[in-house]
Amino acid sequence: MVTVRVPATTANLGPGFDTLGLALALYNTLTFEELPEGLFFEGVEPEYATEENLAVVSYKAVLTKLGLPMPGLRITMETGIPICRGLGSSAALIAAGAAGANANHGSPLSGEELLAVCNDIEGHPDNLAPAIFGGLVASFVENGRPYIARYALHESLHCTALIPDFQLSTHLARGVLPQQVPYFDAIYNVSRTAVLLKALETGDEEAISMALRDKLHQPFRRTLIPGFDEAEKLAKACGCTAFFISGAGPTLLCLWADPEFDGRLAAGLSSLPGHWRQLPMAVDHKGIIVS
Ligand code: HSE
Numbered sequence: 001m002v003t004v005r006v007p008a009t010t011a012n013l014g015p016g017f018d019t020l021g022l023a024l025a026l027y028n029t030l031t032f033e034e035l036p037e038g039l040f041f042e043g044v045e046p047e048y049a050t051e052e053n054l055a056v057v058s059y060k061a062v063l064t065k066l067g068l069p070m071p072g073l074r075i076t077m078e079t080g081i082p083i084c085r086g087l088g089s090s091a092a093l094i095a096a097g098a099a100g101a102n103a104n105h106g107s108p109l110s111g112e113e114l115l116a117v118c119n120d121i122e123g124h125p126d127n128l129a130p131a132i133f134g135g136l137v138a139s140f141v142e143n144g145r146p147y148i149a150r151y152a153l154h155e156s157l158h159c160t161a162l163i164p165d166f167q168l169s170t171h172l173a174r175g176v177l178p179q180q181v182p183y184f185d186a187i188y189n190v191s192r193t194a195v196l197l198k199a200l201e202t203g204d205e206e207a208i209s210m211a212l213r214d215k216l217h218q219p220f221r222r223t224l225i226p227g228f229d230e231a232e233k234l235a236k237a238c239g240c241t242a243f244f245i246s247g248a249g250p251t252l253l254c255l256w257a258d259p260e261f262d263g264r265l266a267a268g269l270s271s272l273p274g275h276w277r278q279l280p281m282a283v284d285h286k287g288i289i290v291s
Contacts, residue, residue: 007284009088011247015192023130023284032100035072058097084167086247091127134287154203173248185215212242238264
């Protein structure tokens with residue numbers, strides 16, 4: 001039996017649409033026990049306790065890659081990552097299942113190989129790569145092979161999530177995106193992504209606030225998140241360095257260095273329309289931990 005702890009992730013980070021991702025210290029912990037037969041779950045809502053559960057799908061995918069048959073399985077889950085909130089809950093399950101299968105069979109696959117198997121299932125390496133490796137990761141996929149680059153994040157930078165009480169499906173949030181974008185908008189994002197990565201490493205707040213902007217997805221998705229405008233105004237008034245949609249939303253993320261920021265935000269939270277939970281989250285630097 002193995003236990004796998006996997007972090008939440010925030011994808012995109014503004015301009016790095018489908019490219020950048022950051023692991024956050026909010027975790028799901030799963031155990032995988034192989035049995036002669038059957039499929040059993042503990043800590044899983046009945047509607048998700050099926051063979052379609054993403055942790056089962058990825059477990060099976062790793063065994064297939066290893067040329068092994070699927071055994072019976074007992075999976076227990078402690079889930080700290082909220083579902084359909086833009087915090088990488090699907091990627092976390094996929095990564096955990098893959099890591100669990102790998103570890104139960106002597107860990108023959110590397111992190112890169114696990115990422116490739118996982119990416120075949122979900123196709124969002126910007127969530128999967130930081131979930132597996134931790135920290136700030138950029139990625140793309142060519143011919144089915146993910147390529148990743150890991151970056152440092154300056155220790156002065158902190159994250160606070162504003163999590164609403166409603167879900168938003170990634171499918172819906174991708175559906176509002178245009179088929180084409182103006183050339184200028186593509187350049188706007190490419191240039192900012194490149195500058196942002198260095199600014200995040202050095203902690204250059206002014207450069208971060210200018211670079212962590214986006215024209216490829218947020219202008220379309222913000223309309224799907226009631227309260228976005230008010231939350232953005234509040235976060236900026238409280239002194240955050242950058243404010244952006246976490247992944248496909250609806251969670252909103254504040255990046256900040258001012259130690260007073262969280263207290264100010266808490267004081268203003270009740271002024272927002274709807275119900276929002278404020279959750280400060282440290283950056284996770286470890287990624288998946290198997291024990
Ligand atoms: N980059 C993806 C998106 C992440 O924003 O649609 C989805 O989890």
